[in-house]
Amino acid sequence: MSSLTIQIDRTRLLADLEVLAEIGRGSEGGITRRALSKEDAAARNYMKQRMVGAGLTVTHDEVGNLRGRFGSGEHAVVMTGSHLDTVPAGGRLDGPLGIVGAICAVEALGRVGFSPKRPVEVVVFVGEEGSRFRRGTIGSAAISGHVEVEAIHALVDGEGISFRDALSTYGDEGPRRPARARKGEVHAFVELHVEQGGLLEAEALDIGAVTAIAGLVQRQLSFLGEANHAGATPMHLRHDALLAASTFALEVERIARELGGGAVATIGKFEVFPGGKNIIPGRVEAICDLRAPAAALLSALDDRVCAALGTAGQARGVSTRESLLQRVEPGPMDERVIATIERAAAAAHVKSKRMISGAIHDTLHMAELCPSAMIFVPSTGGRSHCPEEETAPEALERGCEVLARTLAELAS
Numbered sequence: 001m002s003s004l005t006i007q008i009d010r011t012r013l014l015a016d017l018e019v020l021a022e023i024g025r026g027s028e029g030g031i032t033r034r035a036l037s038k039e040d041a042a043a044r045n046y047m048k049q050r051m052v053g054a055g056l057t058v059t060h061d062e063v064g065n066l067r068g069r070f071g072s073g074e075h076a077v078v079m080t081g082s083h084l085d086t087v088p089a090g091g092r093l094d095g096p097l098g099i100v101g102a103i104c105a106v107e108a109l110g111r112v113g114f115s116p117k118r119p120v121e122v123v124v125f126v127g128e129e130g131s132r133f134r135r136g137t138i139g140s141a142a143i144s145g146h147v148e149v150e151a152i153h154a155l156v157d158g159e160g161i162s163f164r165d166a167l168s169t170y171g172d173e174g175p176r177r178p179a180r181a182r183k184g185e186v187h188a189f190v191e192l193h194v195e196q197g198g199l200l201e202a203e204a205l206d207i208g209a210v211t212a213i214a215g216l217v218q219r220q221l222s223f224l225g226e227a228n229h230a231g232a233t234p235m236h237l238r239h240d241a242l243l244a245a246s247t248f249a250l251e252v253e254r255i256a257r258e259l260g261g262g263a264v265a266t267i268g269k270f271e272v273f274p275g276g277k278n279i280i281p282g283r284v285e286a287i288c289d290l291r292a293p294a295a296a297l298l299s300a301l302d303d304r305v306c307a308a309l310g311t312a313g314q315a316r317g318v319s320t321r322e323s324l325l326q327r328v329e330p331g332p333m334d335e336r337v338i339a340t341i342e343r344a345a346a347a348a349h350v351k352s353k354r355m356i357s358g359a360i361h362d363t364l365h366m367a368e369l370c371p372s373a374m375i376f377v378p379s380t381g382g383r384s385h386c387p388e389e390e391t392a393p394e395a396l397e398r399g400c401e402v403l404a405r406t407l408a409e410l411a412s
C-alpha cells in the first residue's frame, strides 16, 4: 500500500473536531458528554450525518453503537473507531479523533479510487469512559461478547436510570442490529487515539504502535490503628494508622519501580479518620491502582503490594485489610496489525515506535474478538482528560494518514 498517495483533508478533520468540541463544552472549557446523554446524542447525530455525507452505509445496534460501512461484499469487515462520550470536563480529542480520523481516512482512500476487498466499518462505541453507568468500554464489550447485551441493558446510573431507558431516548429510529459480532464477522480492528502520556512528545516521534493495553488491579485498603490524644500519647505508645499507610505508600512506589517493564502503581484515594487536628489517626482508607501490560507482571505487582501492606501494618501495631475492587486482564495486541501500522508509518515517512497503553480503551475488548492494535499520536505536554488535551494539527493529520494506510492494507 506504500504506493498510494494519501491526502488527508486537514481542514475538514479540524473542522469536525471543532464542531464536536462545542457539544457539551462547559464554562471552564472542558467538555462533558456522559454516555447516552443529550450531548452524547447530539455528537453522535453529527457523526451520523458525516458518515452519510461520506457515502457510508449507517446502521445502529441494540446497545447504541453506530457503524458506517465503506465498501460492500460478504468478506469479514475491517473495523476502526472510538468513542464520543467523555469524562467530566474532559478534552476534545480523547475519542473523537478515532472517529473523525477514521471518516477522513476512508474519504482519503475513496478519493484515490481505493476499492477495498473487505468492507471497512467505522464504529462509534457507546459508553467508553464509564463516567455514567459504573462501567466503561460498554459498546466494545457488547460487540466482542465480553458482556451480554441483557446485562448492559440492566446497568443503572447514579440517578437510577437504566441503560435500557436511556437508550430509548438516544435518537435511533428503525431496526437495531445485534450488537455481538458473529464468528468471523470482523477481520481486524484498529483504533486511532491520543497517547494521553508524554512519551512520543519527549522522543519527538509521530506515531506509537501499541503492543499491549495494560490490565489493572484496584484494591480497597484499610489501616486500623488507634485514635488517641495528640498531646497526651507518647510517641512510643502510638498505633498511628496514617504512618503505617504512609510507609506502605512509599513501599508501593518502590515495588513498581523495581519491577519495571511498564508496571505502575498509584494510591489516588487516601482518607484519614477521624480527621481531627489534635487526634492521632485511628483509621485510613485508601485505594491502590496497579497496572501492567502482562498478566504475570500484574500478578507479581499485586502479590508484592499485598505483602507490603501486612508488613507496613505490623511494624506499627496497625491491623490491615484489603479487598479486590476489580481486576481487568491486560490485552496483548496482534503482531500482524502492529507490523501493518509500522509499515503504514514508514510509507507516510513518519517516525514510529512500539509502546504500551497504560489506559484502557475499547481495543482491549476488540482484541478478544479479532486481531487488533492501536495507533497513538502525541499528546501535547502529555495532558489528557482535561481541557488542555491537545495535539498539533499536523500530528493529527499524520495519524489519520497512518490510519488510512493501515486500513488499506488490512482491507486488501
Ligand SMILES: [Zn+2]
Binding pocket: 083, 094, 095, 128, 193, 361
Ligand atoms: Zn478514549
